[in-house]
Amino acid sequence: MDSWPLAKLGAPHHDMSIFSACEPKNHHLCLVTFAHWSTNKSSIVPSPISDFGYNFPVLRKSSVFLFALLFCAPLLARAEESTVLNLGSAREQQEWNMRKLTELSPVQNGLHIRTSVAGTLLRPLTLSHGIDVVEITYTSPRGGPFALLWQGRDAGDSYYQLPLNLGPAAQPKQFIVALGAVGNWNNRPTALGFSFPEGTDVTIRTVTLHGWNVVEKLVENVKCFWTFDVIAPHSINFLWGPLLCSSPAARKVLYEHAPPIAHSGMRVIYAVLGLALIIIGFRTWFSGSDRNVFVRRALLVTFIFWAILDLRAGAEFLRNWTTDIRMYVSEPAGRRAFRSLEFFPDFSAVVAPILKDQPKYVLLSNFPERYIRYYTWPSQPVQPSAGSGALYWLVYDRKDLTLNPEGRITDDGVPLSPPGSIIHEFMKGTYVFRVRS
Amino acid sequence: MTLLWIPVGMILPALSGWFLLRILENRTPVLLRLERWVLGFLLGLTGTMELTFLARWAGLITLNRWGFLSVQLILTALLAIAFIIGRLLSPSNLNLTPTPKALRPTPFILKILLVLALLWTVVKLAMGSFILVTTPPFYDDTVKNWNLRGKIFYLTGNIPLSLNTQDPKATDPLSSYPPTVPLVKASLASLAGRWDEGIVNGIHALWFFALIALLYAALRRQSSRLFGLWGIVVFVSLPFALFQGVNAYADIFVAAHLFAAVHLLFLAAREQDNARRDTFLRLFALATALLTFTKNEALILHLPVLLALFAGLLVLRFRKRHMTAGMCVRAVAWMGGFLLVLLLPWLCYKWGNALTFGNAKSIGGTFAGWQPYVLSTLWANTFFEGNWHLLFPLLFALVLCRWKALRSPLLIPAGFLFVSLAMQIGLFLFTSLSAEATMQTGFARGVVQLSPVAVFLLMLFLHGIFVDPKDSAIGQN
Numbered sequence: 001m002d003s004w005p006l007a008k009l010g011a012p013h014h015d016m017s018i019f020s021a022c023e024p025k026n027h028h029l030c031l032v033t034f035a036h037w038s039t040n041k042s043s044i045v046p047s048p049i050s051d052f053g054y055n056f057p058v059l060r061k062s063s064v065f066l067f068a069l070l071f072c073a074p075l076l077a078r079a080e081e082s083t084v085l086n087l088g089s090a091r092e093q094q095e096w097n098m099r100k101l102t103e104l105s106p107v108q109n110g111l112h113i114r115t116s117v118a119g120t121l122l123r124p125l126t127l128s129h130g131i132d133v134v135e136i137t138y139t140s141p142r143g144g145p146f147a148l149l150w151q152g153r154d155a156g157d158s159y160y161q162l163p164l165n166l167g168p169a170a171q172p173k174q175f176i177v178a179l180g181a182v183g184n185w186n187n188r189p190t191a192l193g194f195s196f197p198e199g200t201d202v203t204i205r206t207v208t209l210h211g212w213n214v215v216e217k218l219v220e221n222v223k224c225f226w227t228f229d230v231i232a233p234h235s236i237n238f239l240w241g242p243l244l245c246s247s248p249a250a251r252k253v254l255y256e257h258a259p260p261i262a263h264s265g266m267r268v269i270y271a272v273l274g275l276a277l278i279i280i281g282f283r284t285w286f287s288g289s290d291r292n293v294f295v296r297r298a299l300l301v302t303f304i305f306w307a308i309l310d311l312r313a314g315a316e317f318l319r320n321w322t323t324d325i326r327m328y329v330s331e332p333a334g335r336r337a338f339r340s341l342e343f344f345p346d347f348s349a350v351v352a353p354i355l356k357d358q359p360k361y362v363l364l365s366n367f368p369e370r371y372i373r374y375y376t377w378p379s380q381p382v383q384p385s386a387g388s389g390a391l392y393w394l395v396y397d398r399k400d401l402t403l404n405p406e407g408r409i410t411d412d413g414v415p416l417s418p419p420g421s422i423i424h425e426f427m428k429g430t431y432v433f434r435v436r437s
Numbered sequence: 438m439t440l441l442w443i444p445v446g447m448i449l450p451a452l453s454g455w456f457l458l459r460i461l462e463n464r465t466p467v468l469l470r471l472e473r474w475v476l477g478f479l480l481g482l483t484g485t486m487e488l489t490f491l492a493r494w495a496g497l498i499t500l501n502r503w504g505f506l507s508v509q510l511i512l513t514a515l516l517a518i519a520f521i522i523g524r525l526l527s528p529s530n531l532n533l534t535p536t537p538k539a540l541r542p543t544p545f546i547l548k549i550l551l552v553l554a555l556l557w558t559v560v561k562l563a564m565g566s567f568i569l570v571t572t573p574p575f576y577d578d579t580v581k582n583w584n585l586r587g588k589i590f591y592l593t594g595n596i597p598l599s600l601n602t603q604d605p606k607a608t609d610p611l612s613s614y615p616p617t618v619p620l621v622k623a624s625l626a627s628l629a630g631r632w633d634e635g636i637v638n639g640i641h642a643l644w645f646f647a648l649i650a651l652l653y654a655a656l657r658r659q660s661s662r663l664f665g666l667w668g669i670v671v672f673v674s675l676p677f678a679l680f681q682g683v684n685a686y687a688d689i690f691v692a693a694h695l696f697a698a699v700h701l702l703f704l705a706a707r708e709q710d711n712a713r714r715d716t717f718l719r720l721f722a723l724a725t726a727l728l729t730f731t732k733n734e735a736l737i738l739h740l741p742v743l744l745a746l747f748a749g750l751l752v753l754r755f756r757k758r759h760m761t762a763g764m765c766v767r768a769v770a771w772m773g774g775f776l777l778v779l780l781l782p783w784l785c786y787k788w789g790n791a792l793t794f795g796n797a798k799s800i801g802g803t804f805a806g807w808q809p810y811v812l813s814t815l816w817a818n819t820f821f822e823g824n825w826h827l828l829f830p831l832l833f834a835l836v837l838c839r840w841k842a843l844r845s846p847l848l849i850p851a852g853f854l855f856v857s858l859a860m861q862i863g864l865f866l867f868t869s870l871s872a873e874a875t876m877q878t879g880f881a882r883g884v885v886q887l888s889p890v891a892v893f894l895l896m897l898f899l900h901g902i903f904v905d906p907k908d909s910a911i912g913q914n
Binding site: 231233234235236237238239240241242264266267269270273292295296299302305306309310313314316317318321324325328329338339341345349359360368370371373374377378379380382 | 571575879
């Protein structure tokens, strides 16, 4: 691949937290002291280490725990590891190779990328830790699609790509990609980067590469299984159910991608259930019991797993319904928000009487017009182009629209409406506009 | 207090349904008391709305309070008179209680577990229903189909084909849906005197409770009350079924009608007494005909399968000499009669107004060949998402291991379930409806209509394994 190296750089900035299982107050004593205790109980010296006290019987009982902890110490010693690639730094910028990105300009705290044709940005990597999550801090006026690229295990010119989408961000925003469930992801890629289509306008500030150890990943998988989705427009068509992920960052954004970049938790259920059935089968066979005994035991185990899934699903529903009560049912009109519709139901209900005798009105909003149409029927929402004759223009959550000196609603300077005035403003960007007759 | 309009608004339709069922049972009551009331509510409401639709179409009424009430009052009065006359001419014993089977006593630990499971079930149902009646509509089909059309019927007193006042001559594709659900909402709003979201949405919870009651009664017939209660726990534990039941969508409404029809045919299949079998077949005919007035897929997908099973049952019984030719002809005549009275007018309305037979889109000419990605999506949707827990892996495993049990009336629900699933999968695999599968907007909602039948089948298999291994109730050949 042709490339223009930006510059060369030394070792990337590297953060590592060690032995995170240890209590901070005993941090300086933990590892060495545990090793000392487990190998030579009789020479224990009373010390400020009071976690286990000076009591010999207590120490004998806890020696198994201490031994296990010592055994796991090498794993625990390497917990979350992160590498931050600061694209605002000239040294870091020199590590990146670009292709066809002609409008690339270093800015304060980042690298500004504008594309008139599709292009790529790649960086070779030599990290001491694996990568489970990529976190991109960026700003972008409109957001847009892009792809994460990484080089396969066999290196060469083959790169895998994961299409993603950045939302608009006027202020620095984190975009987190959990890669544990992405097909062909190699957590120690020799190169990583991005590809941008034509029309991209984004400033990348930092790229943080996070990795976790096996134990932490296992713990996170359990936590992810019990992480709940919210009631969303898709919920009436299907429910994602339990998912697996291997990092706190992935768990934070578990249900934010559609579809989720995560494995189904049912994999674990099927695997463990399958194992249980095999064990039951062997035990039944060795004990000489008949087939019906196996069938009953197998069904009982299946229903235990069913009950676990029911507990999880029921808890998810109850959590979401409790949120509905807290955010909507128990709040007065005007202060309540209903799921992703937020204030829109109340807005729709409040404006309906105003529109009672109007055959149509113009709706300027990113929310679905079919929703407000239900409230205002027979008055119909129409587009601005069909708004001739409409007395009222409803603007909902459109802070980008302004009124020009003539009293017209304008979008980026382009007038949309006839002259009129705001007769009621609910909040900035949400109001009822009446055309001057 | 506002929500009290819901049960008030159900009194007359439920009574109509009850009287109609008793008339059809005639001298041979076969339904449990609970079944009769629940089926009376379910079928009576749908039948009343169909009659209201026909009366409106004929220009006899306007869809206001007295328009709705006049239909309901006249229908209830006529059916009551017919029932009383029938009772005077042929008294029968109404008290039908299933004979408890001599089963092993239930271990105490299982009773405790059942109590805990029922508490959990009640909490989920209560919370879900509370949210349904206290929050605004959220989902697409609610605001653009069921509730919108109901509101239009209520506000205009009519059933317009166009839903867009800016283009009143254009027929909206959504008008191809049977108007039952919107008419029920309009009826309740008319009674209450205003369009209230709690009232018009709360009816969906009633349909869900009716379905649960029907499932309980069906399982109660096979075994003990405890077994029936376990069936409720299992069904309500299905996340997608529960979520559909406590939202203002129509798929649980269809599921209730479907289950009623399939269960009645199953009961007819396992019945040895001629008079009782005839009664079950009459009731099945009524349930099947009314099913076509629920949603379009009931007419296009489910009706053919039900009719095929019905025909298969008659042929089998005739060949085994359990039924005479006269009995078969009578059963067919009842089915034909109900379809003529209930389905034909709706078909004429559709043809007369050039309405499609698919849901808001035409199904003709949609064959498009093998559709990629559909099979993997359906696989993930059924086995790897949070819709059904372990229902389908378990059910399929039991069917494979105990396939011999299907050589019994159990073939009715099993046949219906698997043929319907196959038809739905076929539609998604080979037609332009594949988009609904890959976008996951259609398959699970089709399966939820079949889910009570699936749970019923599962529970019968479990009954044969855990409760009564010599169970011949499902195997009366």
